[in-house]
Amino acid sequence: MDGTRDNREPADITTLLAQVKQGDADAESNLVPLIYNELRAIARNYMRRERPDHTLQATVLVHEAFLQLVGDSKIEWQNRAHFFALASRVMRRILVDHARAAHAQKRPGARQKVELESALAFVEAQSADLLALDEALKRLAAWDPRQSRIVEMRFFAGLSFDEIAEVLGISDRTAKRDWMMARTWLYRELCKGTP
Numbered sequence: 001m002d003g004t005r006d007n008r009e010p011a012d013i014t015t016l017l018a019q020v021k022q023g024d025a026d027a028e029s030n031l032v033p034l035i036y037n038e039l040r041a042i043a044r045n046y047m048r049r050e051r052p053d054h055t056l057q058a059t060v061l062v063h064e065a066f067l068q069l070v071g072d073s074k075i076e077w078q079n080r081a082h083f084f085a086l087a088s089r090v091m092r093r094i095l096v097d098h099a100r101a102a103h104a105q106k107r108p109g110a111r112q113k114v115e116l117e118s119a120l121a122f123v124e125a126q127s128a129d130l131l132a133l134d135e136a137l138k139r140l141a142a143w144d145p146r147q148s149r150i151v152e153m154r155f156f157a158g159l160s161f162d163e164i165a166e167v168l169g170i171s172d173r174t175a176k177r178d179w180m181m182a183r184t185w186l187y188r189e190l191c192k193g194t195p
Contacts, residue, residue, distance in 0.1 A: 017077040020070055028070065039066065039087055042157050046091050056098050065090040081163040085149070088157030092134070099130040136189040140182060146170075147182035154179055 019027030141148035
């Protein structure tokens with residue numbers, strides 16, 4: 001993250017989220033300027049880890065995530081940090097679905113130039129890396145759901161340990177400890193089978 005958080009009261013965002021859930025169009029108009037830059041920062045964090053020629057852009061990722069979040073009437077918004085934690089999770093799902101779709105496409109025929117074949121191999125490798133990370137996070141979630149959520153919030157959303165602790169109802173010390181354990185576990189999982 002770029003370290004620039006909105007200085008407005010988190011309660012403003014929480015109140016607006018509750019009003020949007022009730023169908024208040026004015027609240028949605030007021031909410032967007034409060035959250036847009038931070039959603040873009042989360043999206044840029046994700047896209048920075050993607051291949052340079054990715055067909056999904058950060059702006060599209062932000063808009064798709066926003067529509068899914070605001071459109072989900074089942075979510076009971078706790079606070080600002082909760083919103084951004086869920087935004088990070090939704091963006092991850094969007095990118096994983098996009099990677100799965102790209103990975104599932106058939107490879108082009110033998111008539112393609114070597115340069116294009118090399119580029120496609122790179123694209124497939126990037127999709128495979130994201131899918132491998134997603135699978136590892138799912139295994140981590142099965143072993144320790146809280147650690148998996150901490151990775152999402154810290155690594156992808158860039159939330160502070162204080163914000164993570166607030167969302168999960170734990171101490172920041174526990175959040176830091178779980179983060180360290182999750183990083184170590186994921187590193188081992190992702191390195192399995194590599195020389």
